[in-house]
Amino acid sequence: MxxxxxxxxxRYGLAMAWFFVLLWPLLGxxxxxxxxxxxxxxxxxxxxxxxxxxxxYQLNKAGxxxxxTRPAAAAGRVAVGAAARVPRWLVxxxxxxxxxxxxxxxxxxxxxxxxxxxxxxxxxxxxxIVVGLAGxxxxxxxxxxxxxxxxxxxxxxxxxxxxxLCLPISACFAAVAxxxxxxxxxxxxxxxxxxxxxxxxxxxxxxxxNWMSVTNGPNGILGIKSPGAYWWQGxxxxxxxxxxxxxxYFIILALAVFTVIAVYRxxxxxxxxxxxxxxxxxxxxxxxxxxxxxxxxLAYALGAVFGGLAGTFFAARMQFVSPxxxxxxxxxxxxxxxxLGGMGSIPGVILGAVVLIVLPELFRGFQLYRMFVxxxxxxxxxxxxxxxxxxxxRLGQRSEERG
Amino acid sequence: xxxNTPILELKGVTSAxxxxxxxxxxxxxxxxxxxxxxxxxxxxxxxxxxxxxCGVLRPEEGEVWYDGRRxxxxxxxxxxxxxxxxxxxxxxxxxxxxxxxxxxxxxFFRSDPEGIEHDKNRVFQLFxxxxxxxxxxxxxxxxxxxxxxxxxxxxxxxxxLLLLDEPSLGLAPLIVQxxxxxxREINESDGVTxxxxxxxxxxxxxxxxxxxxxxxxxVIMEDSAAALLANPAIRKAYLGE
Numbered sequence: 077m078x079x080x081x082x083x084x085x086x087r088y089g090l091a092m093a094w095f096f097v098l099l100w101p102l103l104g105x106x107x108x109x110x111x112x113x114x115x116x117x118x119x120x121x122x123x124x125x126x127x128x129x130x131x132x133y134q135l136n137k138a139g140x141x142x143x144x145t146r147p148a149a150a151a152g153r154v155a156v157g158a159a160a161r162v163p164r165w166l167v168x169x170x171x172x173x174x175x176x177x178x179x180x181x182x183x184x185x186x187x188x189x190x191x192x193x194x195x196x197x198x199x200x201x202x203x204x205i206v207v208g209l210a211g212x213x214x215x216x217x218x219x220x221x222x223x224x225x226x227x228x229x230x231x232x233x234x235x236x237x238x239x240x241l242c243l244p245i246s247a248c249f250a251a252v253a254x255x256x257x258x259x260x261x262x263x264x265x266x267x268x269x270x271x272x273x274x275x276x277x278x279x280x281x282x283x284x285x286n287w288m289s290v291t292n293g294p295n296g297i298l299g300i301k302s303p304g305a306y307w308w309q310g311x312x313x314x315x316x317x318x319x320x321x322x323x324x325y326f327i328i329l330a331l332a333v334f335t336v337i338a339v340y341r342x343x344x345x346x347x348x349x350x351x352x353x354x355x356x357x358x359x360x361x362x363x364x365x366x367x368x369x370x371x372x373x374l375a376y377a378l379g380a381v382f383g384g385l386a387g388t389f390f391a392a393r394m395q396f397v398s399p400x401x402x403x404x405x406x407x408x409x410x411x412x413x414x415x416l417g418g419m420g421s422i423p424g425v426i427l428g429a430v431v432l433i434v435l436p437e438l439f440r441g442f443q444l445y446r447m448f449v450x451x452x453x454x455x456x457x458x459x460x461x462x463x464x465x466x467x468x469x470r471l472g473q474r475s476e477e478r479g
Numbered sequence: 480x481x482x483n484t485p486i487l488e489l490k491g492v493t494s495a496x497x498x499x500x501x502x503x504x505x506x507x508x509x510x511x512x513x514x515x516x517x518x519x520x521x522x523x524x525x526x527x528x529x530x531x532x533c534g535v536l537r538p539e540e541g542e543v544w545y546d547g548r549r550x551x552x553x554x555x556x557x558x559x560x561x562x563x564x565x566x567x568x569x570x571x572x573x574x575x576x577x578x579x580x581x582x583x584x585x586x587f588f589r590s591d592p593e594g595i596e597h598d599k600n601r602v603f604q605l606f607x608x609x610x611x612x613x614x615x616x617x618x619x620x621x622x623x624x625x626x627x628x629x630x631x632x633x634x635x636x637x638x639x640l641l642l643l644d645e646p647s648l649g650l651a652p653l654i655v656q657x658x659x660x661x662x663r664e665i666n667e668s669d670g671v672t673x674x675x676x677x678x679x680x681x682x683x684x685x686x687x688x689x690x691x692x693x694x695x696x697x698v699i700m701e702d703s704a705a706a707l708l709a710n711p712a713i714r715k716a717y718l719g720e
Contacts, residue, residue: 346583346587349576349580349583349584350584350587352573352575352576353573353576353584353587356573356574356575356576357571357572357573359535359567359571360567360571360572360573361573361584362535362555362556363533363535363555363559363564363565363567363571364556364559364584364585364587364588364632364636365556365557365558365559365560365587365588365636366556366584366587366588367554367556368556
């Protein structure tokens with residue numbers, strides 16, 4: 077125990093020395109000359125905090141907090157046992173009721189955040205089909221979001237096509253785009269696929285940026301219509317635009333619920349199983365009579381459909397689109413949600429989207445350090461929950477990993 | 480038991496990985512109802528031969544004929560619906576799918592629920608352990624159970640010709656006995672023609688009617704299994720005498 081403890085503190089010393097080496101060049105090198113005081117002050121704070129955490133960790137290991145942790149663990153077990161007995165339809169209806177009643181208890185700002193959470197949930201679930209189920213790493217997913225958004229934008233501005241009609245049209249366009257991108261790329265496996273999808277994602281953005289005559293380039297497209305509807309005004313049925321946040325919230329909530337149901341059905345279908353078989357072992361799947369290129373294209377196209385739906389809504393909600401909204405960082409963001417939440421798990425992806433959108437909003441005060449914290453959290457996740465916050469039930473190794 | 484038109488015929492098949500030729504001008508014939516074994520040492524080209532038959536590897540030269548049609552150059556996924564199924568080397572089950580889902584994958588291309596149900600029952604009858612474990616994930620099974628699952632999965636495609644790649648690999652002798660017993664049963668009761676690739680030459684030949692011997696990518700001998708078992712050169716090289 078003592079030997080182990082001393083080893084631990086030695087590592088602590090090394091880590092803190094390394095941290096200083098990394099920190100000082102960032103803070104201490106200035107045009108006026110070298111400075112040590114500021115970086116040392118920050119360093120000592122971090123070092124003391126880390127030392128306290130480490131000491132607490134060691135005390136906990138030695139069982140000093142047994143009087144606290146043991147009852148807590150017992151309570152946790154009871155809670156988990158009780159949760160397992162609650163029927164699933166009850167949980168689902170409570171969640172749905174909470175989501176439906178959400179706008180009646182909250183402010184404009186909360187509606188805005190909730191709408192982006194729901195958009196990202198749809199994107200995450202769509203990407204989850206490609207990455208989680210079929211196991212194809214796609215770094216250019218946001219391109220389909222862009223295709224959906226521009227499809228609606230152009231059809232709405234030039235031809236006045238309604239939002240509701242554009243939903244299926246955009247979904248089809250995105251699926252076709254998925255097939256066009258997928259057909260040449262999906263013959264590749266693993267890393268190569270990731271690089272090529274990254275490239276295609278950028279191609280779509282750059283085309284949107286430079287095709288002035290159609291997309292108006294970086295200036296974007298203005299004047300996109302909101303979704304319309306017929307509603308009783310007094311006693312006549314009139315056409316109104318659903319452009320306040322509450323109405324938009326319900327539209328995107330309906331789309332998200334549709335997505336969840338569709339993805340759930342897909343997960344438990346014959347096609348979903350084929351996606352998983354391709355992910356697990358492509359050659360074996362081929363030997364079972366699965367047309368692997370066709371199945372991967374289907375996964376890609378289905379993922380793109382949901383990207384297109386989300387994009388249509390995005391354009392209608394913003395009433396403006398520009399290529400800036402479809403950069404690589406957005407693809408990375410959606411992928412992070414899928415990975416953080418748990419690949420292949422529907423509640424996991426939803427949780428991932430909520431965490432990655434809501435947390436940065438809560439910590440707006442630390443805006444400067446957002447990316448820093450983000451990176452730190454990701455690194456911690458790799459160590460403590462490598463399968464995601466809410467992993468899919470299927471755990472196990474791939475046949476290649478076993479070697 | 481055999482008739483004169485082969486169900487599978489290879490004519491001078493040469494396959495390569497890059498520039499390295501793994502098999503050279505391999506010719507062989509398999510007649511309906513037979514159990515044919517292909518024996519040979521590590522790296523002799525046994526698995527390459529099977530991969531060339533089922534389209535995962537495209538032969539550079541030569542022809543593969545199955546059931547009266549030429550199949551070299553066809554995509555691998557078109558063959559199971561025609562009754563040509565393979566149990567690949569190293570079993571390659573889907574580890575994160577359950578046993579039952581693995582079996583369902585074997586019948587992926589079929590659309591006759593009743594027939595699938597019937598065949599699933601037949602598989603469970605052949606391998607009762609799979610029935611017990613059908614809700615378990617494939618990856619949690621033992622090696623022998625995984626081999627049984629891989630065979631069951633291939634049988635779900637209702638094959639007429641079953642290619643088995645090293646079914647005894649890494650399994651305990653008792654399990655191996657059981658597996659070979661079932662291979663014979665599949666052949667005799669269900670009338671499935673079997674091509675067996677094995678390093679365990681003794682066991683393979685004892686359970687088959689004819690055999691081919693592969694050495695560094697060439698067929699060096701073909702004969703009835705009994706004759707091969709009696710051949711002094713084979714006994715010396717492959718049967719450990």
